[in-house]
Every structure is written in structure tokens, then in C-alpha cells.
Amino acid sequence: xxxxxxxxxxxxxxxxxxxxxxxxxxxxxxxxxxxxxxxxxxxxxxxxxxxxxxxxxxxxxxxxxxxxxxxxxxxxxxxxxxxxxxxxxxxxxxxxxxxxxxxxxxxxxxxxxxxxxxxxxxxxxxxxxxxxxxxxxxxxxxxxxxxxxxxxxxxxxxxxxxxxxxxxxxxxxxxxxxxxxxxxxxxxxxxxxxxxxxxxxxxxxxxxxxxxxxxxxxxxxxxxxxxxxxxxxxxxxxxxxxxxxxxxxxxxxxxxxxxxxxxxxxxxxxxxxxxxxxxxxxxxxxxxxxxxxxxxxxxxxxxxxxxxxxxxxxxxxxxxxxxxxxxxxxxxxxxxxxxxxxxxxxxxxxxxxxxxxxxxxxxxxxxxxxxxxxxxxxxxxxxxxxxxxxxxxxxxxxxxxxxxxxxxxxxxxxxxxxxxxxxxxxxxxxxxxxxxxxxxxxxxxxxxxxxxxxxxxxxxxxxxxxxxxxxxxxxxxxxxxxxxxxxxxxxxxxxxxxxxxxxxxxxxx
Numbered sequence: 001x002x003x004x005x006x007x008x009x010x011x012x013x014x015x016x017x018x019x020x021x022x023x024x025x026x027x028x029x030x031x032x033x034x035x036x037x038x039x040x041x042x043x044x045x046x047x048x049x050x051x052x053x054x055x056x057x058x059x060x061x062x063x064x065x066x067x068x069x070x071x072x073x074x075x076x077x078x079x080x081x082x083x084x085x086x087x088x089x090x091x092x093x094x095x096x097x098x099x100x101x102x103x104x105x106x107x108x109x110x111x112x113x114x115x116x117x118x119x120x121x122x123x124x125x126x127x128x129x130x131x132x133x134x135x136x137x138x139x140x141x142x143x144x145x146x147x148x149x150x151x152x153x154x155x156x157x158x159x160x161x162x163x164x165x166x167x168x169x170x171x172x173x174x175x176x177x178x179x180x181x182x183x184x185x186x187x188x189x190x191x192x193x194x195x196x197x198x199x200x201x202x203x204x205x206x207x208x209x210x211x212x213x214x215x216x217x218x219x220x221x222x223x224x225x226x227x228x229x230x231x232x233x234x235x236x237x238x239x240x241x242x243x244x245x246x247x248x249x250x251x252x253x254x255x256x257x258x259x260x261x262x263x264x265x266x267x268x269x270x271x272x273x274x275x276x277x278x279x280x281x282x283x284x285x286x287x288x289x290x291x292x293x294x295x296x297x298x299x300x301x302x303x304x305x306x307x308x309x310x311x312x313x314x315x316x317x318x319x320x321x322x323x324x325x326x327x328x329x330x331x332x333x334x335x336x337x338x339x340x341x342x343x344x345x346x347x348x349x350x351x352x353x354x355x356x357x358x359x360x361x362x363x364x365x366x367x368x369x370x371x372x373x374x375x376x377x378x379x380x381x382x383x384x385x386x387x388x389x390x391x392x393x394x395x396x397x398x399x400x401x402x403x404x405x406x407x408x409x410x411x412x413x414x415x416x417x418x419x420x421x422x423x424x425x426x427x428x429x430x431x432x433x434x435x436x437x438x439x440x441x442x443x444x445x446x447x448x449x450x451x452x453x454x455x456x457x458x459x460x461x462x463x464x465x466x467x468x469x470x471x472x473x474x475x476x477x478x479x480x481x482x483x484x485x486x487x488x489x490x491x492x493x494x495x496x497x498x499x500x501x502x503x504x505x506x507x508x509x
Contacts, residue, residue, distance in 0.1 A: 017155025024162035026283045028169055032188065033280055033349055035178045039268055042257070042275030043181055044188060047121035049253040050111055051128040054104045056246040058097040058132050059139045061238030062089060064379055066143025069234055074148060081227050082147075086211070088231065089140045097136035104129035115254055118271075124185035131193040134200035141203040144211075153206045157199050165195035237384035244388070248395035252402060253278070256414060259406030263413075273411060280349050281357045285365060288333050289372055319377050320439045324446050326373045328500070330366035331450040332490055335458035336483060337362035340466075347476045357415075364419040367426035374429040386432055394425040445499055453493035461486040 033041050066089050073082035104111065108125045112118060142154040168191035176187030256277070260270035337344065338359050345355020378387050398421040405413030433439070461482045470478040494500045 017152075017159050021158040021162050022287050022289075024159070024166050026287055028162070028166045029279060029283050030348055031166070032169065032173075033275075035173055036181060036184050038272035038275040038280070038351075040178075040181050040184060040275070041279035042271035042273075043118065043120060044185060045275060045278045046116040046118060046253065046257075046271075047124050047128065047185055047189065049250060050104070050115060050121075050125055053246040053250045054100050054129065055132055055135055056242045056249075058100040058136045059093070060096070060242045061235070062093055062136065062139040063143040063146065065089070065231075065235045065238055066140055067146035068380065069231060070144055070147030083211075084227060085231065086140065086144055089143070090137065093136040093140050094133060097133040101129050101132045104132070115250060117254075117258070120182045121185055123182065124189035127186060127189040127193055131196035134196045138196070138200045138203050141200075141207045144207060150210065153203070153210070157203045157206075160202060161195045161199035164198050165191050168194055234384065237388050238379070240388055244392060244395065248391075248399065251399050252395075255399065255402045256406065259402060259413070260410060262407035263410040265410070276351070276354055276357060277361075277414065280351070280354045281361055284344060284348065284358055285337070285361055285368075288329055288365075289369060315381065316437050316439050319433065319437055322373055322377070323370065323439075324442075326369050327366065327446050328450045328494065330369045331447075332454045332457070332487070333365050333369075334362050335454040336486060337365075339458045339462045340479060340483065343466075343475055343479045347479050360415055361418065364422040367422040371422070371426045371429050374426075374433050377433060378429065381436060383432065383436070387429075390425060390428045390432075393428065394421055397421055397424060449494065449497050449499040453490050453497070453499070456493060457486040457489040460489060 029041070032044065036044070066085065069085045070082050073079070073085060105126050108122045108129070109119065112120075112122045112125060138157070142157070145151065145153045169188055172187035172191050173184060176183040178184050253274075257267075257270040257274045260273055261267065265273070341359030341362070342352060342355040344358060345352050348354075375387055378384075398417055401417040401420065402414065405417055407413075409416075434441070465485055466478055466482040470481055473481075491500075
């Protein structure tokens with residue numbers, strides 16, 4: 001059942017899967033963008049907006065809830081209750097997902113016209129809706145494996161799913177064609193649905209082969225409490241957060257193209273800009289979060305276990321180490337993307353405007369990355385209600401800014417909204433974490449050293465390697481070697497300053 005590897009070992013497994021998943025997913029988006037252009041990407045993202053809203057309503061934070069509850073029950077020896085948790089979530093998830101699928105499928109036309117004001121996504125949306133039950137049940141299985149620290153199974157499932165989706169996307173775009181965006185959207189939707197079905201089948205087989213089989217609880221003096229009350233106490237705040245997130249994301253993604261049109265752009269121009277921001281820039285900007293998402297997913301059950309056993313020192317140690325590593329990654333990404341944004345835009349998408357947007361938007365990445373990690377820590381500490389409050393504040397602030405700024409100053413209004421909202425949300429999360437854990441903030445170790453080393457690595461490689469030694473090389477080769485050398489320079493500098501130590505990266509339990 002539960003694996004005995006340490007936290008960092010499990011994080012490495014999850015990270016490897018997450019990086020591979022993001023890499024394949026990014027390759028898929030790059031391929032799609034080169035086939036159907038910015039307008040096609042924008043149309044595809046609008047269909048995904050409704051689809052992901054429906055999935056968030058159906059899944060309602062199932063992965064986090066299941067992993068936290070299973071981890072707590074198992075750590076206390078309540079094996080039968082852990083089994084009941086899984087059974088309840090599987091039945092609940094199946095029923096809710098079927099209802100959501102039926103509603104989306106039968107109302108696809110109305111949803112497309114009312115929400116995104118474009119009926120070209122109707123058929124693709126119908127195909128996507130069929131995958132919702134499979135995704136929801138897969139989320140239950142993943143939550144179970146995270147809760148029992150069997151990380152390799154969900155990690156392998158995600159990699160397999162993305163590989164299948166990538167392969168099917170290539171095949172089905174060839175079958176459906178790329179000149180008609182309606183047919184292209186149908187082909188991509190079918191690839192996603194088939195990939196989700198395969199992932200569900202794979203995870204289901206692994207779950208039933210590795211599910212909890214104990215017939216009684218361990219002897220313990222800890223009072224069990226009411227299971228249903230405990231489930232509701234964890235699930236309801238996360239469910240409310242998921243529902244609100246779905247609504248807010250939907251509002252955001254519809255305000256962007258409509259606001260750009262009010263600013264004076266045509267439908268094609270507004271959808272193209274939306275496609276560049278959401279479908280091209282964000283995949284590059286969010287690619288480094290593969291590590292952070294893995295840490296966040298792992299931390300939730302791990303901190304829930306430490307909190308349940310009253311190991312306050314363990315909670316503080318984990319929080320401090322992960323925040324430090326998060327900032328190390330964030331400052332390096334800021335420098336590299338700011339210096340090499342133009343090259344990345346041209347090399348990846350053959351689009352200079354994408355590179356310019358990336359150079360601007362990368363400055364919100366440290367705040368965005370910190371929020372991802374702290375959100376997982378706070379949920380592990382039972383702070384779901386606070387996370388919900390912060391999500392509401394951030395969403396309302398973001399929507400108001402979009403509503404007023406985008407029609408007046410266009411793309412600049414969108415960029416200002418994204419940066420300001422991420423800064424405010426991260427500050428709220430940081431303050432709450434410090435308040436309840438009392439972890440000390442080491443300015444020199446967390447901020448000064450990483451910034452100095454990242455700046456040195458970026459400027460040295462940009463000035464002497466990219467602009468001089470590799471100047472006559474192909475742009476992609478130049479970029480690859482420059483970033484590789486910058487990464488090595490950065491790591492050596494951090495180790496030299498003893499900013500990173502072998503103990504901090506230890507994979508021991």
C-alpha cells in the first residue's frame with residue numbers, strides 16, 4: 001500500500017512525470033499552433049474554457065480531498081475508513097460527472113453562443129463532454145495514490161495520457177484537416193477524449209490491483225470522529241473553491257476577447273491575441289511549474305499527516321525548504337525568459353510577438369509559482385477556507401480590472417491585470433503561511449543569492465555565448481546551448497555560496 005520512500009524521492013518521481021507531461025503537452029500546443037495559427041488556438045482555448053469549467057464542477061477538488069483524507073486515515077491506522085472514503089468519492093464522482101456530461105452535451109449550442117459567442121466550437125464541445133466521467137473517476141484514483149504515496153502510478157498515467165493525446169492529435173488533424181477550424185476543433189477534441197478514456201482504464205487497473213484490502217483497523221487510542229462530517233469539512237470548501245474558480249475562469253476568458261473587441265479590434269484579431277496569451281505564452285510560462293505542481297500535490301498529504309501527528313517542526317521545515325527551492329527556480333526563469341524572450345518566441349512559435357509578451361509576463365512568475373506551492377501547504381494544514389477566501393478576492397479583483405481596463409487600453413490592460421492579481425494573491429498566501437507556521441524569512445538565502453546568481457548566469461551566457469561564440473549557429477541550437485550553460489553556471493554558483501546544500505536536497509525519509 002503506502003510506499004516507504006522519503007518525501008524528496010516521491011517528489012522526484014512526481015516531478016519527472018510532471019515535467020514529461022508538461023513537455024509533451026507543450027509540444028502538442030506548439031504543433032497545433034503551427035497547424036491552425038493563433039486564431040485556431042484562440043478558438044480551441046475558448047472550447048476548452050467551457051470544457052474545463054464543466055470538469056471543475058464535476059471533479060470539485062477530488063484529488064486534493066481524497067489524498068488528504070486517505071493520508072490522514074491511513075496514518076492514524078483507520079484502514080476501513082480509508083476504504084470508505086474511496087467508495088464514497090467514486091460513487092459521488094460518477095453520479096455528478098454523468099449529470100454534468102448530459103447538461104453540457106444537450107446544451108452545447110446554447111453554451112457556445114451565450115458564453116463565448118462563437119458556435120464553431122459546438123461539435124467539439126459535445127465530443128469533449130463525453131470525457132468528463134472518465135476524468136472525474138481518474139481524479140479519484142490519482143488522489144488515492146497520492147494519499148498512499150504511490151506516486152509513480154499517477155505520474156506514469158499522466159505521461160501516457162499526454163503521449164496518446166499528442167499522437168492522436170497529429171493523426172486526427174490529418175484526418176479532419178486544418179483549413180476548416182470547426183473540423184480541426186472536432187479532431188483535437190476527439191484526441192483529448194480518447195486520451196482520457198485510456199488514462200482512466202490504466203489507472204482503474206492499477207487501483208483495483210493495489211487497493212486497500214485490510215479488513216480491520218489498527219488498534220489506536222485516537223478517537224476516530226464522524227467520517228461524513230470530516231469528508232464534508234474537507235470537501236465543501238474545496239468544492240466551493242472549484243465551483244467559484246470555474247465561474248471566474250469562464251468570466252475571465254470571455255471578458256478578454258470581448259474586451260479587446262470593445263477596444264476596437266476585430267473578432268479575428270481579438271481571438272488571435274487571446275490565443276497567443278492563453279495558448280502560446282502561458283504554456284511556456286507555466287512549464288517550470290511542473291516541479292512546483294508536483295511539490296504542491298505531494299505536500300498536501302505529507303503536511304496533513306505531519307499536522308495530524310502534531311509534528312510542527314516537520315511542517316515548518318518542509319514549508320521553508322520548498323519555498324526556498326521555489327524562489328530559486330522562479331528567479332532563474334525571470335532572468336532567462338527576460339533575456340531570451342525574443343529567441344524563444346521565434347524558435348518555438350515563429351512569432352516575435354509571443355516573445356515580447358513572454359518578456360513582460362515573466363515578471364509575475366515568482367508570485368504565481370509561490371502561490372501554487374503555498375496553496376498546497378495551506379490545504380495540508382486544513383486552511384481550505386482561507387484558500388477559498390483568497391481565491392474569491394483574487395478572482396473578483398481580476399475580473400473588475402479586466403472589465404474596466406481591457407476595453408480602455410486593450411492588451412496593456414490585460415497584462416496589467418494578470419501581473420497585479422498574481423502579486424496580490426501571492427502576498428495574501430505568504431502572510432497566512434507565516435502567520436500559522438511562524439517560519440523565518442531568510443532574505444539573503446531566498447532572494448538575494450538566487451537573484452544575483454541568476455543575473456550573472458544570464459548576462460554571462462547572453463553576452464559571451466549567445467551573442468559571440470554561438471552567434472552563427474542555428475537559433476534553436478544557440479538557444480539550447482545558452483540556456484544549458486546558464487543552468488549549469490547558476491547551480492554551481494548557488495552551491496559555491498552554500499545556498500543549496502546536499503542535506504536540503506536529501507532524498508532520505
